[in-house]
Amino acid sequence: MADIHDQEFGLGDGATQDGILLTRVDQLINWTRKSSVWPMTFGLACCAIEMMATGASSYDIDRFGSGPFRATPRQADLMIVAGTVSHKMAPRVKRLYDQMPEPKFVMAMGACTVSGGPYIKHGYHVLKGVDRIVPVDVYVPGCPPRPEALLEGLFRIQEKMERERLLDKTRCGARPKVLVE
Numbered sequence: 529m530a531d532i533h534d535q536e537f538g539l540g541d542g543a544t545q546d547g548i549l550l551t552r553v554d555q556l557i558n559w560t561r562k563s564s565v566w567p568m569t570f571g572l573a574c575c576a577i578e579m580m581a582t583g584a585s586s587y588d589i590d591r592f593g594s595g596p597f598r599a600t601p602r603q604a605d606l607m608i609v610a611g612t613v614s615h616k617m618a619p620r621v622k623r624l625y626d627q628m629p630e631p632k633f634v635m636a637m638g639a640c641t642v643s644g645g646p647y648i649k650h651g652y653h654v655l656k657g658v659d660r661i662v663p664v665d666v667y668v669p670g671c672p673p674r675p676e677a678l679l680e681g682l683f684r685i686q687e688k689m690e691r692e693r694l695l696d697k698t699r700c701g702a703r704p705k706v707l708v709e
């Protein structure tokens with residue numbers, strides 16, 4: 529048990545002696561957060577089918593501490609934007625993001641969400657990248673990305689969570705790279 533804890537918290541040999549565990553508060557909190565990521569239940573188009581498959585038994589996203597898809601943005605800390613973001617839906621996506629509490633993360637899943645995908649040239653109705661309205665942490669390319677790719681994106685999000693500092697406020701109120709109001 530001691531060895532497992534040492535590996536999880538990045539501590540060297542002998543960190544646990546006489547039942548005492550030494551770690552930083554930052555590391556402990558980040559470990560709990562990355563082990564309990566709550567995505568929002570929310571899909572826009574065909575990519576969402578792959579997202580649902582990721583939650584099903586074959587891929588079992590629960591293994592990585594990210595199973596409970598929440599039905600409200602107020603209880604979610606991960607927004608997986610899965611599917612084509614039309615101009616009509618864009619303000620709704622932004623509103624959902626705004627309703628999530630900090631700290632929160634965004635994954636852009638699929639070519640449509642990343643850049644407009646097959647609609648990039650003639651899709652007058654499609655937003656050419658969801659990073660125009662919300663700050664994206666991880667991009668998962670593909671049309672559609674397979675569940676394995678979505679899980680890889682989740683691992684990248686968890687790595688970001690691991691590196692965060694408790695008192696670092698720079699994430700709060702993060703703005704999208706390309707802003708379209």
Ligand code: SF4
Binds near residue numbers: 573574576645646672
């Ligand atoms: S990237 Fe492909 S699979 Fe995903 S929403 Fe767009 S068209 Fe559908």
